[in-house]
Amino acid sequence: MAITVARPKRNWRERLYLPAIAAGMVITIKHFKNTIFGRTKVTMQYPEEKWDSSLPEHYRGAPALVRDTDGRVRCVACQLCEFICPPRAIKIIPGEIPSTDRFAKVEKYPEEFDIDMVRCIFCGMCEEVCPEQAIFLRKDYAITGFTREEMVHDKDKLLEIGGVMHGVVLKWNEKK
Amino acid sequence: MSPILFWFFALLMLVFGAAVVVNRNPIASALNLVVSFLGLAALFMSLDAFFIGIIQVLVYAGAVMVLFLFIIMLLDLRAERLRKINWVASAGGVAVALALLVQIFYVIGHLTFSKQTFPPLARSEIDDVHNIGLLLFGNYNLPFQIIGVLVLVATIGAVLLSKRERR
Amino acid sequence: MNVFFITTSLLKIIGMIFVVILPMVSYAVYAERRVSALIQDRLGPNRVGPAGLFQPIADAAKFLFKEDFTPAQVNKFYYWLAPCLAMVPAITTIAVVPFGSTLLGVPMVIADINVGILYVFAISSLGVYGIVLAGWASNSKYPFLGGVRSSSQMISYELSLGLAVIPVFLLVGNLRLTNVVRYQIENGWMIAPFIGDWANLGKWLLAIPMITSFFVFTIAVFAETNRLPFDLPEAEQELAGGYHTEYSSMKFALFFLGEYAAMITGSAIIVTLFLGGWHLPLPSLHGGFHWLVVDGTAPGWRGVVGGLFNIATFFVKVAALLFMFMWVRWTLPRFRYDQLMRLGWLFFFEIALVNIFIVAGILAYFQF
Ligand code: SF4
Numbered sequence A: 001m002a003i004t005v006a007r008p009k010r011n012w013r014e015r016l017y018l019p020a021i022a023a024g025m026v027i028t029i030k031h032f033k034n035t036i037f038g039r040t041k042v043t044m045q046y047p048e049e050k051w052d053s054s055l056p057e058h059y060r061g062a063p064a065l066v067r068d069t070d071g072r073v074r075c076v077a078c079q080l081c082e083f084i085c086p087p088r089a090i091k092i093i094p095g096e097i098p099s100t101d102r103f104a105k106v107e108k109y110p111e112e113f114d115i116d117m118v119r120c121i122f123c124g125m126c127e128e129v130c131p132e133q134a135i136f137l138r139k140d141y142a143i144t145g146f147t148r149e150e151m152v153h154d155k156d157k158l159l160e161i162g163g164v165m166h167g168v169v170l171k172w173n174e175k176k
Numbered sequence B: 001m002s003p004i005l006f007w008f009f010a011l012l013m014l015v016f017g018a019a020v021v022v023n024r025n026p027i028a029s030a031l032n033l034v035v036s037f038l039g040l041a042a043l044f045m046s047l048d049a050f051f052i053g054i055i056q057v058l059v060y061a062g063a064v065m066v067l068f069l070f071i072i073m074l075l076d077l078r079a080e081r082l083r084k085i086n087w088v089a090s091a092g093g094v095a096v097a098l099a100l101l102v103q104i105f106y107v108i109g110h111l112t113f114s115k116q117t118f119p120p121l122a123r124s125e126i127d128d129v130h131n132i133g134l135l136l137f138g139n140y141n142l143p144f145q146i147i148g149v150l151v152l153v154a155t156i157g158a159v160l161l162s163k164r165e166r167r
Numbered sequence C: 001m002n003v004f005f006i007t008t009s010l011l012k013i014i015g016m017i018f019v020v021i022l023p024m025v026s027y028a029v030y031a032e033r034r035v036s037a038l039i040q041d042r043l044g045p046n047r048v049g050p051a052g053l054f055q056p057i058a059d060a061a062k063f064l065f066k067e068d069f070t071p072a073q074v075n076k077f078y079y080w081l082a083p084c085l086a087m088v089p090a091i092t093t094i095a096v097v098p099f100g101s102t103l104l105g106v107p108m109v110i111a112d113i114n115v116g117i118l119y120v121f122a123i124s125s126l127g128v129y130g131i132v133l134a135g136w137a138s139n140s141k142y143p144f145l146g147g148v149r150s151s152s153q154m155i156s157y158e159l160s161l162g163l164a165v166i167p168v169f170l171l172v173g174n175l176r177l178t179n180v181v182r183y184q185i186e187n188g189w190m191i192a193p194f195i196g197d198w199a200n201l202g203k204w205l206l207a208i209p210m211i212t213s214f215f216v217f218t219i220a221v222f223a224e225t226n227r228l229p230f231d232l233p234e235a236e237q238e239l240a241g242g243y244h245t246e247y248s249s250m251k252f253a254l255f256f257l258g259e260y261a262a263m264i265t266g267s268a269i270i271v272t273l274f275l276g277g278w279h280l281p282l283p284s285l286h287g288g289f290h291w292l293v294v295d296g297t298a299p300g301w302r303g304v305v306g307g308l309f310n311i312a313t314f315f316v317k318v319a320a321l322l323f324m325f326m327w328v329r330w331t332l333p334r335f336r337y338d339q340l341m342r343l344g345w346l347f348f349f350e351i352a353l354v355n356i357f358i359v360a361g362i363l364a365y366f367q368f
């Protein structure tokens, strides 16, 4: 049902509007003054000032592959992340580890591992699903490029971003 | 002022004045009339009648024509553009205009003082506005007041007519 | 008409347009963006050049290189004519405004005609054609509404504009703008007629209608230049930009700059009529206390410095008024259309009218 909202009755001072206008002008000039003298917090001036140092621990930046302390690429090319990735940003071509290798029992390794950063939505599903603690979301966020090809992170790039991860489970040790 | 300028502005006036009549598009006509007024104002100014010239622009070009334009734009005058020209009527109109022109030429040609050249007017030291004010409120005070009353009556009439009826 | 007069006039015209008005217009746009940002707790454009000072140049380059698109259904000739008509009157008006005293014996006004203020009104009343034509030629509904609104608004507020200056001329007795400035130097500014004649009660009484007049005039200038709170012809939210919706690139820029040019000339006229023009009262202490008039009549370099100082004074005043324009714009919301019309016809018109009688009464009673 339609409701008619009664207009408030105003007295003559309110209807003159001048006091209200003057008050408004005072408010805006106060803001003006405070901003000029730097007393108001304003937007961060991005390229000069960055938030990097105060990024929280749980920040989800670009996904990256990591090595462990032995220098092994931890990914075993199980392709779980490829399947879970909502926008299908990940493309993996698995390869077989030769039996002479120190980690031959791992059997598979990613021959190619591409993440299309145009598609990636930084959801962190890959990190969550990975049984090998091989893919992590790091704190890089300024991912830019001039072409679509440049925006595809290949394995080298991913490893470069990822670096070495300490304190993860080392379940493929020879002793185990 | 140089005769070149006189001819230029006179021609401007005439050409755009003619365009007002010839144009089928009311807006274009109105704008042509504005240009014509500007030419007229320039002619007045060339005679050192700054006040009249400026008032010409201010009142006619600036206010009256804006109102005209305003009204024309609100009306849908597309029909006017499509209407066929009535050749008989326009021929008659041209004939009347020509007759008037011939008459004016004839009359002016026979006036003796239209042949002599007048000495240039002495430049007045007091400015136009002052002179006009003195004339209006001195010599022509009564007509001025009467016109004032007339305008007042017209204003009241307009207000009354446009007033919305209260139910 | 001698060579000297023609050269100095040409120099003044070129200097005024290319050295003063156009840069001032583009920097007014920059200032507007900075001021609005500061009022809204932002920083505004600060990237191009130091503190963003080259922003206007970048803007101009952008406007020049944008595609100049002409919609198919527009009335081509008038569509092209309208932006020019929007820009020209705003610049032409400045011709009669005295922007300084004298410099090397040349009066700092382009055309000192004896109907100065009428000239201003006449030319600025032509400014509406640009907008109306743009609205009509665009052949689209929002521009059209903008054009119609603009014409009715301009007609309505021209009345208050015209009536509000009459008190000034009742005092001066002359329509020549240089005389208005002279009068203010001798008798105190129009908004403070009591200066220099402190004991005179009449002058103090006179200040009341003169300040009213100043306010009515300023508000009418706001309406004439389509500035908020009177920017109904281009109201972004309801008319999608109003009369310039269909314009792009440099043609749009012309409308934009025309609006700012009109703002600058409007401020220049307010300064001339009410705020003492190029005059800055400086207290001079030798030979008793009186106001020192600096102008360009002194011989040698002192005259040049004085003349330049006057020009600077004038433009500082104009800039201050421009700041006020911006301050108001970023404070007040837009009026509704009927409120705007009511305000114009039922308040400002009446106030200005009554004001004339009050000033005339004071003048007749106190005889000065
Ligand atoms: S990153 Fe993890 S989930 Fe993805 S393929 Fe490698 S091991 Fe499997």
Ligand code: SF4
Pocket (backbone or CB within 6 Å): A063, A081, A084, A085, A086, A087, A088, A089, A090, A115, A119, A120, A121, A122, A123, A124, A125, A126, A127
């Ligand atoms: S973060 Fe999400 S979108 Fe990006 S690669 Fe991992 S699963 Fe795919």
